[in-house]
Amino acid sequence: MTSLRPQGLSPHLFVIDAPAAVGFYARAFGAIEVFRNTLPNGVVLFVELQLGAGRLLVSEESPQLGALAPPTLGGSPVLILLEVDDPDAVAARAIDAGAEVEMPVREMFWGERYGVLRDPFGHRWAVTTAREQLTPDEIVEQTPDA
Numbered sequence: 812m813t814s815l816r817p818q819g820l821s822p823h824l825f826v827i828d829a830p831a832a833v834g835f836y837a838r839a840f841g842a843i844e845v846f847r848n849t850l851p852n853g854v855v856l857f858v859e860l861q862l863g864a865g866r867l868l869v870s871e872e873s874p875q876l877g878a879l880a881p882p883t884l885g886g887s888p889v890l891i892l893l894e895v896d897d898p899d900a901v902a903a904r905a906i907d908a909g910a911e912v913e914m915p916v917r918e919m920f921w922g923e924r925y926g927v928l929r930d931p932f933g934h935r936w937a938v939t940t941a942r943e944q945l946t947p948d949e950i951v952e953q954t955p956d957a
Contacts, residue, residue: 829855839905881933
């Protein structure tokens with residue numbers, strides 16, 4: 812049996828208000844809706860989004876199934892890494908769409924331009940691009956003192 816969607820890692824986010832989240836991900840990150848499964852009562856079971864080379868699933872919070880959104884849990888320990896050509900432009904679009912800055916995009920000692928945002932649904936996103944390929948020793952040498 813062959814898979815109907817590309818194999819690989821596809822994060823599955825639970826949110827309060829899936830249609831609003833899908834709209835935000837389209838505006839902020841350029842996500843494209845591939846498939847939507849809505850229950851007869853109108854609840855979004857899941858939406859599959861194309862995001863760059865990857866896929867993202869978004870579903871309504873469903874406490875009866877243990878599928879809880881970050882506001883219900885009091886936050887999220889997960890950071891979703893989104894590699895893009897221009898993290899400054901992506902961050903600006905996301906902020907315009909309603910994201911909050913946790914860490915502004917800036918040059919990092921490990922050779923990337925990198926920043927962290929929190930979307931309006933409580934999920935945390937790192938937007939990044941590699942600037943140079945450093946060896947582990949070079950990264951250690953450039954690491955700021957703690």
